[in-house]
Amino acid sequence: MCTHCGCSDDATPTVTDLQSGQTAPAPVVHVHEHGHDHDHAQDHGQAHVHAHGGTTIRLDQQILAKNNRLAERNRGWFLGRNIVALNLVSAPGSGKTTLLERTLRDLGGEVPIQVVEGDQATLNDARRIQAAGGKVVQINTGAGCHLDAAMLGRGLQMLDPPADSVVMIENVGNLVCPALFDLGERAKVLIASVTEGDDKPIKYPHMFRASALVLLNKIDLLPHVSFDRARFAELVRQVNPTLPILDVSATRGDGLADWYAWLRDQRARPERLLE
Amino acid sequence: MHELGITQEIVAIVSEHARGARVTRVVVEIGTLTAILPDAVAFCFDLCTEGTLAEGAKLEIVAIPGRARCRQCGNEIALAHPWGLCACGSADLEWLAGEELKIKEIEVL
Secondary structure, eight states: OOTTTOOOOTTOOEEEETTTOOEEEOOOOOSSOTTOOOOOOSOOOOEEEEETTEEEEEEEEETTHHHHHHHHHHHHHHHHTTOEEEEEEEOTTSSHHHHHHHHHHHHTTTSOEEEEEEESSOSHHHHHHHHTTOEEEEEEOTTOSSOOHHHHHHHHHHHOOOTTOEEEEEOOSOSSGGGTOOOSOSEEEEEEETTSOTTHHHHSHHHHHHOSEEEEEOGGGGGGSOOOHHHHHHHHHHHOTTOOEEEOOTTTOTTHHHHHHHHHHHHHSOOOSOO | OHHHHHHHHHHHHHHHHHTTSOEEEEEEEEETTSSOOHHHHHHHHHHHHTTSTTTTOEEEEEEEOEEEEETTTOOEEEESBSBOOOTTSOOOEEEEESOOEEEEEEEEO
16 A cells, blocks of 8 residues: 555556457556655645644645546547547446447458457456457456546557557446546447346436447347336436437347447547547 | 545545645535445545545535536526436436535645
C-alpha cells in the first residue's frame, strides 16, 4: 500500500496479448506518479480561507476528472484511426461473449473487429474470441469491478488495432460500476437477457441511462420464462426515453441482422475531430 | 464496490492538494442520483486515509438532491431515483442536479 495516498498495489490489473501470450501490468487510474515529488508553483490560484485555526482550501474538483481525461485521450486515439469503439456492458451471464463470437463469425470477413476482454480473472473469454477468429487482448482487473480508461489505454497499446476497424470492449460483467467510468468509447451497448428480471432498467438505471443501444438477448427463451417484454420496454422508456431495444438471440440468430445494421450505420457515420 | 476506488481517488487528490500539511477536514458533494453510496465512501475513507496526511480527518458528505426539468411541459420536479415521470406523463427529463461527484474543499493545519 502506498502510504502517501492509501492506494493499493495488491492485485494489480494485467493485460495479456493472446497472440503472443505476453502479460504486462495495466496501471490503474492514479493522480500522481509514485515518488511523490510535487512541485507546485507557489501561487496556484486556489482560494485559501482561514478559519478555526486551520486553512480551508476550496478545490471544487471532479473526483473522476483523471479517468475522464484519460478517456478523452483514448477517444482522440480512436478518432485519429477512424475506429468505432463500443463498450459492451451487461450483468454476468447475459451472453456478451456468445454474441461477440457470433458477430465475429458472421461479420469477420466484412468488418475488421478486434476485441478487448475485461474480467476479474482468467483468459477464458479471450480464448473463446481467439477461437472465433478475433484478435484479442485480455485485461484482468484483479480486485477491480470495472475497466477504467488507463487499463483500456494499456490494452490498446498491446492490441494495436488497425485504422477503420471496430474495437469491441467487453467490460466486466457488472451493471453498476462500469456506468461511471468513461473509457473513450463511441457508445455503450447494453446486453440484457430475458432470463434476467424485466425490472432491470429501474434496478440498474445508471447503466440504462448511459447506454446508446439495448440488445435484449436470449429472445428464443421468451416462451419459457416469465419475462414481460412490454413492461421491460416501458421501464427502459422511463429511464432513457430514446434508448432503442433490439430483440436478439445470439445462439439462434434472431434479430442479429438488425444489430449488424446498427453496427454498419455506426461505421458509416464517422466522428469528426472538429465539428 | 466502486466506492473503494472512488475513495482512493478522493484521498489521492486531497493528499496532493495538502502539499505536506495535515488534513483535518474533507468536504465532498455526492448527488443522490449518482451510483455512489455515501455510507460506503465513509466506510472506505478511514481505511484509505490510514498512514496518509488525511488520517483522522473528518469527512463531511453533502448530499445533493435530484432535480429535473420536463422537456415536454417545462415543469420542474424532484427526482428521488435516477428515473421518473413528470406529472404530464413524459419521461424526457433534463437533469438539473443530483449528479455531483466533487471534492468541495479541504481544511489543513
